[in-house]
Amino acid sequence: MYSIFEKIRNQIETVVKNAVSAAVAKGKLPNVELPPIMIEKPREEAHGDFSTNIAMQLAKQAKKAPNQIAHVILEEIDCRDTYIVRAESAGPGFINFFLNSDWLYENLALIDQRKEHYGEVDIGRGEKVMVEFVSANPTGPLHMGNARGGALGDCIAGVLEKSGYDVTREFYINDAGNQIEKFGISLEARYLQQIYGEDKVPFPEDGYHGEDIIDHVKEYITQYGDKLVSVPSDERKKALIDYALPKNLKRIKDSLSRYGIEYDVWFSESSLYENREIEETIDILKQRGYIIEKDGAVWLSGEKAGLEKDEVLIRQNGYPTYMAADIAYHRNKFLKRGFSRVINLWGADHHGHVKRMKAAMEAIGVPSEKLQIVIFQLVRLYRGGEIERMSKRTGRAVSLDDLLDEVGVDAARFFFNMKTAGSHLDFDLDLAVEQSNNNPVFYVQYAHARICSILRKLEEEGIKRKAIEDIKINLLTQPEELALMKRLAALPEEVAAAAETLEPSRLTRYVIDVASDFHSFYNACRVKGEDDDLLQARLLLVDSTRVVIKNVLSIIGINAPEKM
RNA sequence: GUGCCUGUAGCUCAGCAGGAUAGAGCAACGGCCUUCUAAGCCGUGGGUCAGGGGUUCGAAUCCCUUCAGGCACGCCA
Numbered sequence: 001m002y003s004i005f006e007k008i009r010n011q012i013e014t015v016v017k018n019a020v021s022a023a024v025a026k027g028k029l030p031n032v033e034l035p036p037i038m039i040e041k042p043r044e045e046a047h048g049d050f051s052t053n054i055a056m057q058l059a060k061q062a063k064k065a066p067n068q069i070a071h072v073i074l075e076e077i078d079c080r081d082t083y084i085v086r087a088e089s090a091g092p093g094f095i096n097f098f099l100n101s102d103w104l105y106e107n108l109a110l111i112d113q114r115k116e117h118y119g120e121v122d123i124g125r126g127e128k129v130m131v132e133f134v135s136a137n138p139t140g141p142l143h144m145g146n147a148r149g150g151a152l153g154d155c156i157a158g159v160l161e162k163s164g165y166d167v168t169r170e171f172y173i174n175d176a177g178n179q180i181e182k183f184g185i186s187l188e189a190r191y192l193q194q195i196y197g198e199d200k201v202p203f204p205e206d207g208y209h210g211e212d213i214i215d216h217v218k219e220y221i222t223q224y225g226d227k228l229v230s231v232p233s234d235e236r237k238k239a240l241i242d243y244a245l246p247k248n249l250k251r252i253k254d255s256l257s258r259y260g261i262e263y264d265v266w267f268s269e270s271s272l273y274e275n276r277e278i279e280e281t282i283d284i285l286k287q288r289g290y291i292i293e294k295d296g297a298v299w300l301s302g303e304k305a306g307l308e309k310d311e312v313l314i315r316q317n318g319y320p321t322y323m324a325a326d327i328a329y330h331r332n333k334f335l336k337r338g339f340s341r342v343i344n345l346w347g348a349d350h351h352g353h354v355k356r357m358k359a360a361m362e363a364i365g366v367p368s369e370k371l372q373i374v375i376f377q378l379v380r381l382y383r384g385g386e387i388e389r390m391s392k393r394t395g396r397a398v399s400l401d402d403l404l405d406e407v408g409v410d411a412a413r414f415f416f417n418m419k420t421a422g423s424h425l426d427f428d429l430d431l432a433v434e435q436s437n438n439n440p441v442f443y444v445q446y447a448h449a450r451i452c453s454i455l456r457k458l459e460e461e462g463i464k465r466k467a468i469e470d471i472k473i474n475l476l477t478q479p480e481e482l483a484l485m486k487r488l489a490a491l492p493e494e495v496a497a498a499a500e501t502l503e504p505s506r507l508t509r510y511v512i513d514v515a516s517d518f519h520s521f522y523n524a525c526r527v528k529g530e531d532d533d534l535l536q537a538r539l540l541l542v543d544s545t546r547v548v549i550k551n552v553l554s555i556i557g558i559n560a561p562e563k564m
Numbered sequence: 565g566u567g568c569c570u571g572u573a574g575c576u577c578a579g580c581a582g583g584a585u586a587g588a589g590c591a592a593c594g595g596c597c598u599u600c601u602a603a604g605c606c607g608u609g610g611g612u613c614a615g616g617g618g619u620u621c622g623a624a625u626c627c628c629u630u631c632a633g634g635c636a637c638g639c640c641a
Contacts, residue, residue: 044584053583059621066621091584092622137641179641206640297639308566308637315639322641351568352636377569377634419577422569424634426576431590435603438590446603454600509578512589523596523605542600564603 002121003492004107008050011082012097013037016054022076029072032061048088048096049486055093066093104485105473111488111544112468119491119551123499124165130333131157133345134256135172138248139183140210142255142400144379145347148425150400151416151557152376153345154261155504158555163499168264168339171256175245176270177325182207184237187244191217191236195226211396216244255400260409260557272328277336278320281328281364282313290363305359323353327360334366343372343502351375374502376421383429407432410558414441417508417556440512444549445561447515451546452562454527458539461528465539475537480521484541487517488548495555504556511552518545 001007016037023029035057042051055070062069070089077087086098111118133153136146154169161167174180186207193201194217203209220243228236256263272278282298285291291313292301298314300307300323313324333342346353354375358368381388381398391402403412411432418440419425435442458464465471476485494510497503527538550560 040583042584043587047584051584056583056621094584174641177641178639182640295639299639312639317639319639321639326641348569348635350636350641353641354568375569375635423577424570428576431576439603440589442603443589446601450601450604457600506578509588516588519604520606522600523602526600528600564601 001110003496004103004110004489005493008083008099008103009039011084012039012050012052015077015079015082015084015087016052016073016095018078019073019076020054020058023072026076028076029058029064029069030062032058034058042094042096047090047094048086049099051094051096053094055089055095059093069093070095101474101477101482101485104482104489105476107485107489108473108540108544109468111547112540115547116551116554118547119495119555120162120164121492121496121499122164123496124160124163127165127341128168128339129160129165129341129343130168130170130337130339131160131343131345132170132172132333133157134261135174136252137174137179138245138252139179139208140212140248142252143397144381144400144403144427145349147259147400147403147412148376148379148416149345149347150256150259150261151413152374152421152504155413155417155507155556156343156345156374156502158557159495159498159502159504159507162495162555165499169262170265170267171263172329173249173266173268175249175268176273177322178319180241180245183245184241186213187217187240188233188237190214191220191228191240194218194221195229212248213244216240216247220244255404258404258409259400260413267329269325269329272325272332273320277332278324278328281331282320282324284331285313285327285363288363288365300360300363305363307356307359311356323356323360326353326357327364330357330361330366330371331364334361334370335364341370341372343374345374345376348375348377372502374421377424379416379425379427381427381429388429410445411439411441413557414444414508417505420503420505441558442564444511444515444553445559446564447518448546448549448553448560449562449564450522451518451542451549454542455539455546456562457528463528463535463539465543466536468540471536471540472533473537473540475534476541478521478525480517480524481538481541484514484517484521484545487514488544491548491552507552508556511549511556514545514548514552518542518549 017034020029020032020034024031035054037052037054038057039050039052042048055073056066058069059066067089070093073095074087074089079085079087083099083103084097085100088096090096114120131153134142134146134150136142142150157167157169185204189201189203189207190213193203194214217240220240228239231239282291285300290301290304292299292310296316297312299310300313302308302310311323312321313327314320330342333339354373357373358371361368361371388398390396391398393402406429415427415432416425431439432441476482490510494507498506521541525538527535527542529535530538553560
């Protein structure tokens, strides 16, 4: 058992089913077909611990008012040998269940038993899933979009791991094709500009205008001088690319590593060319009738694939497009490496590509629902209430490294995972470094540090936690204690929900709630100084809270400090 | 023009496989430290869920439509 909720749901489901059967047997209800029984946690405490809307769902079939059905079910309900102490009908026909606290006590035992594994579930059953994220072009530094995609992707991967999936984190290196060509042209132009003067050499309109291109050629010239002026253009470009590309890639790897992201696979686009996988893919598409040739180029047929228009795969000049490489890449993921599910994180500016890729998957014989694309909206930085576009220090677009220099890894990862992927994210740079309750990162970390402080103080006095069997857990009856225990019990379900919706942000919000419940408890109840039995029970509760906070923070990828 | 995302309290956002009186944090205001970290807690006020129609016993949630903001519609990636 991973979650105490399973047990409770089973109990309620059984009790309800039996009651309906009994009512039918006695002729109080017509013979109805039971829909899946929905059990939810009511918002209002007065509405019990759990509720079901089954009476409302049966209204149509039974041709009776929901209220009456609820009453009939309640007449037949038998709650012996369950947590349920009371069931009552309310509102338009809800049946509310009130539980005794045993489930909360049992859950503390579950946490004690599972420890750092508490919260893990197994909805994945070992399924092989790839999460591909960031995959930034190695033509420049990582930007805010990469920062958000990185935090999100890594946490989605983490949440899936905790949910029983076999997860591979992958970075797709776009080290081939047109953008590398453009990279070379840009480097070459900047190189010649350095030597002959800026106004003597034109810079290509569609080149990379970033300052980092100039930095590269300056460094190159410092190291190797102007010897490239006398060689053919192709050779010159190649030399500059060979110099700058590995540097960019190293920088990307270093930034991501600093950001706490470790990939399992760095997949090189150029390997798709070397292994002829692009041709292979085009051939297959041809065999399956998805290819048309016109205007000297090779196209994916829009008509056949169910797209609005045809898409170029091989240009007139013989070079494959990004899309051709991407189809081959995904064929590699699914058919060569055997992933049964692939999740890609793309910025909102790529959403137009989703439909095309899904259609392309069908075209190569992969069911499109196996490819899931998480689109995240773009980031705006705020400082002093104003939008910040450029780094103050460098005067260039704010890079991931700039962000980490300014706010640190914890704040960055936490903030990017506070909101759902679909929401436009305003990142408040001032707030992220503020050391106050305005700042949710500190709020949560402070709760953890506070707990550790209690544990330290007790240890100094020589007080050790007893074995769980020797603790009178049922002394925990204060409202703040119950609220905290209920919150802790929700972790496994939260993890599962985060995995199912691919929204780790709900865990971030959850851990804020845990911290809040803990702080309330802390102000209402004492641990040290209470008599031994109560002290032990609270010690267990506090330590369980520590475990929960730590486990969640580890999924988000941030520190759980023991002192602050 | 077409498609996608977004619109909920002053601000930032949850809720959106339809359910009970729409929530949280921040900001504002008023309280709480001789006791385990006040980076904390407790309380108060604050809403035409962008507007309008429809489906339903019931709509912030589903459908249609209008408006506003963002993004995409390339032999770019």
